[in-house]
Amino acid sequence: MKENLREILTGGQTFSWKEEEDGLFSAVLNEKVYRIRSLEDASSDAYLREYFDLDYDYEKAMREIAAKDEILRAAVESTGLLRILKQDHFIATISFILSQNNNIKRITGLYDRFCRAFGHEVEPGYFSFPTKKELGNVSAEDFRALGCGFRAPFLVDAVSKADMLDDIESMDFDSAMNALMTIKGIGPKVASCILIFSYQKREGFPMDVWMKKVMSTYYQGKDKSYFSPYEALSQQYLFSWIRESSKKA
DNA sequence: CACCAGGCCGTGC
């Protein structure tokens, strides 16, 4: 089955990509501009091969998820093939701090303003996300002026603690959660998003307002262990599905 | 005008 590239790139796991024209996605990553229409466009590039986790069998995972129950089957059928991205730790951490009590469209816009204000131009009009060094001297007032609102002081704290992000790679899930949550503005939901979408920790199960609705409506009395060993990917299917179905309702 | 968005922090009990 063909990937649902639009959902993978603009459905809330990353805020780096924009759809320039129908089906053409671009992002500045790895110090260059990538433009792709399909995963095949990405398969020749070593960075993107890892970014898209091309060695993992998402077809198999999807089939097993769909076989679990009727809700998941509907979610898989309506969404198509999803993948879990492996994003840069620093970018993911800052992105998901921006995401709290916010919506995907506005987060993407904020992310873009971040790149233009604090990042660097790698091609005319295309700016990279700022490095931790570039954000090192940015004040809470500057973040606030950009529209970050009450998240501004959280960002300052995260930048100051960014060096620990590399250590999290080797931690087990609970230790990694606890380590991330020592950063201001990172609670259980944001921490699990970071661990899934940057560290490939597949037992993450972020509970945002959409997933709370799904769980209370369709999975009363159950928790993330029901979805093992596909907690993260199942969650992503349910998240896409509930948002899409509430759109047309 | 209200309410919502990939929530979390601080306070009070």
Place this chain on the structure above:
DNA sequence: GCACGGCATGGT
């Protein structure tokens, strides 16, 4: 330990 108000901003 759990409940609750507050919180910046922009969209509906």
